[in-house]
Amino acid sequence: MPLSTSSNFARPDDAFRAIVEAHRGLTDEQSADLDAALVLILANHIGDIDVLSEAIALASRRMIAADQQQQQQQQ
């Protein structure tokens, strides 16, 4: 089963909001801890190493994009 990137939530705003609210009032350090736990919990729920790898690749493309943007700004 490939990674699903179509919209899966009936109310996507609720999902985004739930994650945002979980971070409310946390320091950056606490937020990072929360994210780490959340990633592990969700990864286990998916339980498919291929889907996880695709998700990691999709997320990692943001790092590459950010690098390129930084380089362009420096030029």
Add this chain to the structure above:
Amino acid sequence: MAQAETQARNQTKTQFGYRRHADQDRTGADIAVHQVIVVGAGPVGLSLAIDLAQRGQDVLLLDDADRIGEGSRAICFSKRSLEFWDRLGVGDRMVDKGVVWSVGRIFHGDQQLYQFNLLPEQGHKRPAFINLQQFYAEAYLVDRVEQLPSISLRWRNKVVALEQRNDGVALTIDTPDGHYLVRAAYVIACDGARSSLRRMVGAEFSGQVFEDQFLIADVKMTAEFPTERWFWFDPPFHAGRSALLHKQPDDIWRIDLQLNRYADPAVEKQPENVRPRIARMLGHDKFEFEWISLYKFQCRRMDRFIHGRVIFAGDAAHQVSPFGARGANSGLEDAENLAWKLDRVLRGQSPEMLLESYHVERSAAADENIRESTRSTDFMAPNSHQEARLRKAVLSLAKETEFGKRMVNGGRLSVPSIYESPLSTPDGQDWRGGPRPGTSMPDAPIAAQSGHAMFLTDAFIGQGTRFTLLEFGNGASVAAPEGLGAIRIGGQDGFVDRDGLATARYDAEPGTAYLLRPDGYVTARFRHPTRGALEAALARAVGLNGRLS
């Protein structure tokens, strides 16, 4: 250290004399020519020499020292290693002396996260592991060597030069009486992590260096801890680091403490500095030191285990971190894998290319051992803030969730390698279970017709540890190819499957047959074998059908 005392108390012979050999008087065209020379009389070299000798080969075994190595070093020997040692006739001695265990516990702080059992089922001759000081294992192997006249074991014989020829190797050996020369068809280098033969063939040995330092202390004390493997993350007695406690024979306990990356080894090793740490761990200071060692480690392997007529095995070929008992055990798996292949090649029964399968199978096993032990090490000593954060999340989730417990990595212990091998015949029928080709044979309790209770591994030894057909029910009534051993379970005159476990573990139906290699690995299996299918599988398993080239 008190090791010499312990050894003396147990009357274990660990010191051996140099003896001049007639080979040393031979020069020029007259120098001695041996079939096999094994270099290094550690657990791997000794076991390999015994296996070869039992198969009828003459073996010259050289060691540069005159005594068995200092300290306990390797202590955990796996079920697979014990089954190999059973075939060599030393299994009982190892198990009788060793501390049997199968349960491990993982703690975080002062709280137990989980426990695991490495052999939760009954009906196996050997336990998941024994703990035994390496010097005992070596001493028992040397005793066995001394019963085998076809092994010439020469202490204080140090290889100082090596020359590859088309049909063999010439070695220059240094002794207290000076140098002498010998030739051999094959040289097997079992001379350890700092292998001088590896340097002599000019092989690279690269990999990952770990900066973390660990302190091993073997302490003598009487204690009521159970015979289990206990591993702590961030224990109260050693804040922020990891610790391991493990029992050995003679009331010796192995303690392994992770140290600061920047700790000064000379200072850390001083008994007066080690003592308070361990007293904090044990809650008392009624113990004596048996051995203290500080180590860093590397995970690396040779690109090729075979260099011309020199073949590398054990630590000489690959090194792993100690967490997982994958060092000595994987070296012993090398030995059992190589012995039967080399025997066949020396007899001209198989082409030299059969040896290539040793490299294929065992280098893949080394990769797996390196991967597993590197992951364990990275979990114990995270390399970045984010790695540490993820580990913290896992340890914390482990308190509440099953998946968290499964992600906690305090060492993944050695299990027999599974080979994706050119020697294996792929399954042609449907199987619901049982060992697939490339897997080591599972044990099971059986009984002889007389009612005598035994194990499947005993029956395999009874067939002379050669290629053996394991059949179920009344058998396939196919005439097996000549020279094959035969074990039949069930039927009129077969062994009795005492608890139905052999049938279950081999997913067997009447007519099912497994073809076992001389090292106890499954190489092919059939629901109803034909003579032609068996012959083809056997030809493939001995390298006679060209699949290796």
